Amino acid sequence: MNRWPEVWLGMGCVAAVFLVGLVGFAPPKQTPGRTDPRQGRNGEAAVSPAPEQRSFGSAAEDTRTLRVVFGDEVRELALEDYIYGVVAAEMPAAFPDAALEAQAVAARTYALYQSAAGKHAEAGGDVCGESTCCQAFAAQEELDARWGADAAFYTQKLRAAVAATQGEVLTYDGALATAVYHASSEGSTRSAAEVWGGSQPYLTAVDTPEETGQKGHGVGMSQRGAQALAQQGADYREILAHYYPGTELTTLP
Secondary structure, eight states: OTTHHHHHHTTHHHHHHHHHOOOOOOOOOOOOOOOOOOOOOOOOOOOOSOOOOOOOOOTTTTOOEEEEEETTEEEEEEHHHHHHHHHHHHSOTTSOHHHHHHHHHHHHHHHHHHHHHTTTGGGTOSEESOTTTSOOOOOHHHHHHHHGGGHHHHHHHHHHHHHHTTTEEEEETTEEOOOOEESEEEEEOBOHHHHHSOOOTTSOOOEEEEEEEEESOOBSEEHHHHHHHHHTTOOHHHHHHHHSTTOEEEEOO
16 A cells, blocks of 8 residues: 555656557457455557567466566566566555456556567566566565555455456457556546557547546556446456457456
8 A cells, every 4th residue: 555656656657668669469369356345557558560479378277477677686476476466566455356356457468568578678577576667566575564464364365356367368459458557537547649649449538437636647447446446346357348448358378
């Protein structure tokens, strides 16, 4: 929770990345909720031809990994462990389960998008753990300290949200979607064309049920909006379909 405001600060790099390089790729294809009332950022956009994507093992074997850059160190993490650390850093753990599940899918999609784009290839990595570059990441020791007496509860809660969506990503026309997200909007999100000058059919302005004011670039999923939709009974599939219209929920092979 105390990390959440940092997430908003890193969104300024999104426009620069969007304008500097339009990247894309063609991975898998196919298709495939819950809530707890106890109580971000990222970006990039656009698509063009496709760099090669690293191959990952089957979801059942749970062998997929990502090389994560932390300063001068590169650590190989299981994909789903990395996603857990991102969800914990990017969204308050007390948000409803459906919102956390939607966040897990968006984070997984965006991480694999970044990996395929080769953003950290020169450093020998796929993604980094910085909110100002890729996505924020929190290790378990940090989370235990942050959550205190609620650490066991929140650990189980977030692990369950990641497990409920294991291997699921968003695709558009068979390619990974640019699943950007932001902290909050007021009444409506913004289109990629409005913010960055490039466009994606699924990054359009949509209504969002919140009145908290805009924090972040305003494109893609609003985390506060996901919270509100979940509290209204939407599951994570409905939340993702609302904020990324026209995308498909796809299970990695």
